[in-house]
């Protein structure tokens with residue numbers, strides 16, 4: 132969208148701006164559609180100006196580091212990508228303290244520390260992210276994590292103000308931080324290391340990297356571990372136990388080498404990858420009862436504007452893949468009306484019968500509010516299951532009514548009826 136580009140130019144900063152950018156080029160999954168516009172700030176001040184402009188012009192933006200933990204949907208992204216990259220990658224060493232721009236690559240930071248004889252960042256040498264992305268995700272490996280070494284990070288808030296957050300204020304947890312909750316942008320970070328023996332540090336780093344090469348499918352495009360580690364389990368093990376190694380959809384596949392990685396084998400679309408992810412989540416849940424959450428961030432129009440509804444019969448249980456279950460068994464059942472019994476919810480007579488009840492009209496309003504509330508909180512549309520008994524009358528009717536009401540607000544709504552045993 133050219134108006135985003137025009138607004139950026141009006142800032143009169145020396146910004147690198149691109150339009151209609153393929154996100155394949157900016158993500159390690161090498162998949163996904165195009166972003167309307169991409170800009171690369173070169174310091175905290177230019178970043179702050181961009182954020183203020185977006186706020187005042189109501190422009191949506193998404194912050195991207197090295198794109199090693201993100202999947203853009205095939206429909207792409209309508210707003211502005213703020214790419215924190217090589218223009219914000221300065222590193223300075225002062226005694227045992229390293230201050231580094233958020234755009235620096237984690238392996239180069241790790242190498243820099245090692246060459247200067249400082250230990251603490253060896254774990255990061257094979258994590259292909261930026262420093263900003265690593266702080267946001269509290270990246271970690273081989274027993275180390277960002278939390279162990281960070282002193283503070285300078286961040287830009289959504290008003291464009293720059294704040295300094297201490298390690299404690301960053302609230303770093305397993306792949307989480309306050310930055311994700313508050314939509315801050317990391318400008319730079321400061322790490323405290325320990326003086327060590329250069330050779331020992333480098334040996335440790337190459338040991339970690341050999342272990343990665345041995346265990347991980349590094350010759351394929353991916354975003355690393357696709358799923359978070361569920362408490363008490365390992366995602367890869369659960370996926371392997373369910374016989375999903377090698378499961379394929381289009382160009383995407385569950386890696387044969389490491390089941391925790393969904394890989395782009397050949398020209399995968401984002402939809403291929405999302406289909407594999409959904410199949411894995413569904414199968415693992417049905418077989419083990421464990422719900423796998425993606426570690427990879429899914430960004431783009433599909434997640435924000437498309438609602439998928441699955442209608443189902445309670446006789447066969449709730450579909451485990453759904454994020455939200457709507458029970459419509461309390462509504463008047465057309466199955467007990469002789470002339471409606473053999474019809475389905477797609478029939479107008481059934482539809483009119485169910486929707487003539489006051490409860491149904493009220494309920495639609497409530498469901499819509501709940502869905503939009505979920506979307507706001509989770510930053511994605513839920514997969515909604517609508518269930519009833521006695522034919523598909525009530526679930527399909529409510530799904531249709533919900534679709535009509537959301538279509539009016541420019542959402543796309545896909546309806547699907549669940550096969551009995553899935």
Ligand SMILES: Cc1cc2nc3c(=O)[nH]c(=O)nc-3n(C[C@H](O)[C@H](O)[C@H](O)COP(=O)(O)OP(=O)(O)OC[C@H]3O[C@@H](n4cnc5c(N)ncnc54)[C@H](O)[C@@H]3O)c2cc1C
Nearest residue numbers: 196197198199200260261263264265270271272316317355
């Ligand atoms: C082969 C491979 C191996 C991997 N191994 C590991 C591993 O061992 N351990 C591990 O933890 N991860 C691993 N990862 C995942 C990934 O590298 C990390 O999560 C990394 O920290 C992401 O950094 P990034 O710059 O690529 O972030 P991106 O993918 O660009 O973004 C990730 C998230 O951070 C946000 N973000 C990025 N930069 C900023 C910023 N400056 N300010 C605010 N928000 C920002 C984005 O909006 C997004 O929400 C691996 C990935 C691959 C492809």
